[in-house]
Amino acid sequence: MNNQLAKRIGVVVLTVSVMSACATTANNPKDPYESFNRAMFAVNEGIDVVLKPVAQGYDAAAPLPVKAGVGNFFGNLYDVWTAVNNFLQGKGQQGASDVGRVLVNTTIGIGGIFDVASEMGLEKHAEDFGQTLGTWGVADGPYFYWPLIGPRTTRDTFGWVVDSFADPVMGLNDIGTRNSLAGVRLIDRRASLLPTDKIVEQAAFDKYNYIRDAYLQNRRSAISDGNVARDGECQQSRCF
Amino acid sequence: MKSFFAAILGLFLLCAPALAQEESPDALIKKVTDDVLIIVRQDKDIQSGNTAKAIELVEAKVLPFFNFQHMTALAMGRDWNKASAEQKKRLSDEFRTLLVRTYSNALTSYKNQTVRYKPTKMQSTDTDVLVRTEIVQPGNRPIALDYFLEKHSDGWKVYDVVVAGVSLVSNYRDTFNQEVRANGVDGLIQMLANKNKQLDPGKK
Numbered sequence: 001m002n003n004q005l006a007k008r009i010g011v012v013v014l015t016v017s018v019m020s021a022c023a024t025t026a027n028n029p030k031d032p033y034e035s036f037n038r039a040m041f042a043v044n045e046g047i048d049v050v051l052k053p054v055a056q057g058y059d060a061a062a063p064l065p066v067k068a069g070v071g072n073f074f075g076n077l078y079d080v081w082t083a084v085n086n087f088l089q090g091k092g093q094q095g096a097s098d099v100g101r102v103l104v105n106t107t108i109g110i111g112g113i114f115d116v117a118s119e120m121g122l123e124k125h126a127e128d129f130g131q132t133l134g135t136w137g138v139a140d141g142p143y144f145y146w147p148l149i150g151p152r153t154t155r156d157t158f159g160w161v162v163d164s165f166a167d168p169v170m171g172l173n174d175i176g177t178r179n180s181l182a183g184v185r186l187i188d189r190r191a192s193l194l195p196t197d198k199i200v201e202q203a204a205f206d207k208y209n210y211i212r213d214a215y216l217q218n219r220r221s222a223i224s225d226g227n228v229a230r231d232g233e234c235q236q237s238r239c240f
Numbered sequence: 241m242k243s244f245f246a247a248i249l250g251l252f253l254l255c256a257p258a259l260a261q262e263e264s265p266d267a268l269i270k271k272v273t274d275d276v277l278i279i280v281r282q283d284k285d286i287q288s289g290n291t292a293k294a295i296e297l298v299e300a301k302v303l304p305f306f307n308f309q310h311m312t313a314l315a316m317g318r319d320w321n322k323a324s325a326e327q328k329k330r331l332s333d334e335f336r337t338l339l340v341r342t343y344s345n346a347l348t349s350y351k352n353q354t355v356r357y358k359p360t361k362m363q364s365t366d367t368d369v370l371v372r373t374e375i376v377q378p379g380n381r382p383i384a385l386d387y388f389l390e391k392h393s394d395g396w397k398v399y400d401v402v403v404a405g406v407s408l409v410s411n412y413r414d415t416f417n418q419e420v421r422a423n424g425v426d427g428l429i430q431m432l433a434n435k436n437k438q439l440d441p442g443k444k
Contacts, residue, residue, distance in 0.1 A: 071379025195349035221405020
């Protein structure tokens with residue numbers, strides 16, 4: 001396991017350093033590998049041609065309690081990792097609350113299908129290893145858009161590798177069960193993004209840029225748990 | 241008797257603007273949100289994706305409480321100062337059209353969510369306040385929806401909306417700066433106008 005993790009990290013380090021060696025014609029300092037990223041963005045848009053209709057079908061066919069149950073089930077699995085990351089970030093109280101959530105939802109919530117804990121006032125958090133690295137002071141690094149995985153900063157790419165090793169679904173030995181669960185989860189995640197599709201299509205001048213800037217803002221906020229300082233340069237409609 | 245009623249009515253009219261001013265920013269957000277959601281919950285057209293009708297609702301109920309000039313300034317950053325008064329007006333008008341459309345579209349995808357209001361920390365002397373709300377949805381973690389408001393003579397106005405840490409306004413900053421650098425302020429006005437025309441070919 002450790003060996004495998006080391007190997008995976010090795011692959012990422014290699015990829016990132018090969019990327020860094022590429023000559024780029026970047027004009028945005030946040031996005032030095034824009035041409036690579038745009039190519040990968042096109043790849044994902046291609047995959048989405050297939051994935052989106054499947055998610056739409058699921059969204060239309062499954063009744064709300066089923067969709068909520070599926071979302072809760074995978075959410076409960078993930079809460080374990082959220083708890084670990086909260087402890088790693090020194091947020092013991094939140095971590096303890098997450099442990100409580102898992103215990104309550106796995107038992108009373110029948111294997112996590114019902115989110116009883118939220119109704120009891122144990123708020124759901126979302127923490128990943130990228131956020132933990134961020135709290136530890138690791139900088140973003142260049143922005144990447146990966147096939148399948150989507151947008152990640154360099155730090156969050158490493159975070160993602162660690163996340164995927166902690167993922168109980170990907171750790172299953174039975175390949176069939178693992179793949180079906182991963183598939184259902186992918187469809188569920190895509191379905192939960194459906195409402196934003198139309199908004200992004202309409203709001204964005206350039207979808208790639210809009211998603212990049214939104215992702216970077218979202219991560220900054222997630223790492224500081226929503227306490228981002230405002231730019232502060234605009235007062236009463238005047239900017240300095 | 242008649243004059244008594246007239247006097248009472250007059251008193252109310254006098255008090256109305258004062259009352260509006262007294263309303264706290266979090267109470268304002270709650271009132272507007274509740275007003276809009278009650279209508280959306282009953283309106284089958286909006287639920288089935290009728291954007292035009294959603295826009296009508298937003299223009300009537302939400303728009304008066306937004307300061308689009310400040311929003312445009314925030315989206316443009318330093319470039320705002322390069323614009324003339326007339327350009328500023330055109331920029332704000334076009335940006336408003338775009339934001340109203342985006343926001344209205346979000347309403348048409350409204351389904352089973354509820355809104356939770358978080359306590360607002362403010363002093364009575366504050367003129368710039370953050371109001372935090374959360375959208376709670378079954379099977380998913382809540383999404384933070386924050387409003388930044390500033391105090392004006394005619395009450396509080398929203399100048400930024402932040403969804404899950406993403407400001408719907410400053411998310412345009414890079415794109416707008418890039419356009420101004422390439423084609424000037426007029427280029428940006430043109431870009432916004434083109435986008436709005438493309439989204440609604442029937443108008444203008």
